[in-house]
Amino acid sequence: MVAERESMDLFTQRTSQSGSGQTRGLKRALAALTFAPLMLAGAGFATPAVAQDTAAPTVTATLQADKPGPVVHRDVFGQFAEHLGHGIYGGIWVGKNSRIPNDGGYRRDVLDALKAINVPMVRWPGGCFADEYHWRDGIGATKSRPTKVNTNWGGVNEDNSFGTHEYFGLMDRLGASTYVSANVGSAPPAETAQWVEYMTAAKGTTVLAKERERNGHAAPWKIQYLGIGNELWGCGGNMRAEYAADLTNRYAQFAKSANGTMLKIASGPSDSNYEWTEAMMRIAGKNIDGLALHYYTRPRDKDWKDKGAAIGFPEREWASTMSHTLEMEEFITKHSAIMDKYDPAKRVMLAVDEWGTWYDPTPGSNPGFLEQQNSLRDAVVAGLNLNIFAHHADRVKMAAIAQMVNVLQAMLLTDGARMVKTPTYWVFDLYKPWQGATSLPIQVTSPWYHKDEVAVPAVSASAVRDTAGQVHVALVNLDPNRAMPVSVSLAGLQATQASGRIITGTAMDAHNSFDAPDTVVPQPFTGAQVTGGNLTLTVPAKSVLVLDLR
DSSP, X not given: OHHHHHTTOEEEEEESTTOOOOOHHHHHHHHHTOOOHHHHHHHTOOOOBOOSOTTSOOEEEEEETTSOOOBOOGGGGEEEOOSSTTSSBTTTBOOTTOSSOEETTEEHHHHHHHHHTTOOEEEESOSGGGGGOOGGGGSSOGGGSOOEEOTTTTTXXXXXXXXXXXXXXXXXXXXXEEEXXXXXXXXXXXXXXXXXXXXXXXXXXXXXXXXXXXXXOOSOXXXXXXXXXSOTTTTTTOOOHHHHHHHHHHHHHHOOOSSSOOEEEEOOOBTTOHHHHHHHHHHHGGGOSEEEEEEEEOSSOSOTTOOOOSSSOOHHHHHHHHHHHHHHHHHHHHHXXXXXXXXXXXXXXXXXXXXXXXXXXXXXXXXXXXXXXOBHHHHHHHHHHHHHHHHTTTTEEEEEEEOSBSSSSOSEEEETTEEEEOHHHHHHHHTGXXXXXXXXXXXXXEEEEEETTEEEESEEEEEEEOTTSOEEEEEEEOOSSOOEEEEEEEESOOOOXXXXXXXXXXXXXXXXXXXXXXXXXXXXXXXXXXXXXEEEEEEOSSEEEEEEEO
């Protein structure tokens, strides 16, 4: 069976601005060597081509710099900070009296690292935590704030020392957009309306504005995004889609910002729950500005209690992780198609405000803290997702990786006074030029990567022209074994040089630790040439590469 699949090694992966999809159905068809033309067309793929030389597979691509697409919104590179484990306490907030160097209670090392990758937006306070959070618990004198039990995440005490004022203080320091998730699951609409008033009402205008001033902040804050609940189909209330849509209309009606435009993001679907999107758009589509999509990549996706290890995994779990990650393409494509029926002008964004890898927790840690190591595999997953978001920049205008510090696919890990930057952090560093850049169509013909029942295109790409006019190309080689020769035809671009940075490693689970923080860091890449309107290079195995064309 493997030998037969090798005879069909080339596959056209169309990564124009409209995107493409790697469906479960397609993977089953590949495993059985039965290609169904109608299914392939529906997934956005071209007909497979037969490789002439499987010993030397080649990636070919066409970059159309003269056909600019939509802008990749900067908030697509957003972050998520939930009251979960050490994500906030110990990760971001240590308090003003901590021996850990801090700026008003915020860790200086974490602030500096986040500012260095231009974090554009942070979603808070959850997540599942949001639908049990009552905002009044987190304002006023710290010593007077009530201590409660975090029933969602580990059953630990929550002292509410990080609340509304502390969140906005963090946003001020980062220069980031704000995304506040309101409690729909266990609080009435009036509570959300009053919280919004507390945050946005002008100085001295209302009782709540005066209360905010007494608590130390006279000027109003601006809310860029308001989440109308979180996962209302699950931890946010176990609701039916129609009921959740009705509630969304109700909460959205009474939440009114007094300080500029506030975009309202409805609790949207998980994975392939297309019925949820259909109901939400049909009933509430005219009253919302965005619909949230959540999707987590797991090596083993049959049982949430057995997800697979973060490090020390076999190649079959590298392969399954890549295959499951590429399903994001299908989910975005199909949810967007439903949204197009009700919103052909694409006014309502698809906000992928929870995405990333989810593994079994680090052995010995509190399982409710969702602590996991972050490896080269996560870096490749991040690159694949960011390329997919760029392909769908017309609809995906905001996203948030889960999560920012110490939780799931984190940017940073901390331990006491120590901090380490993860491979995922460095991918976000490489992709900084994508923030606010114009997407450029790029069509890629890629060999397959095969492992057991998995067969997926080996190379993913995206391209942009940044705000200064420079063109950048990202290439992700998810094959852990083979380097890939690449030839890119440059249309509408007068480039003569290319150089960049690459993230790779010797092992699939190469990772940074507190004792070895620089195992996986970007390295200069000078192996690309531009001649006669063609970019040529070889992309190393298991790598994320960003090139700057000049």
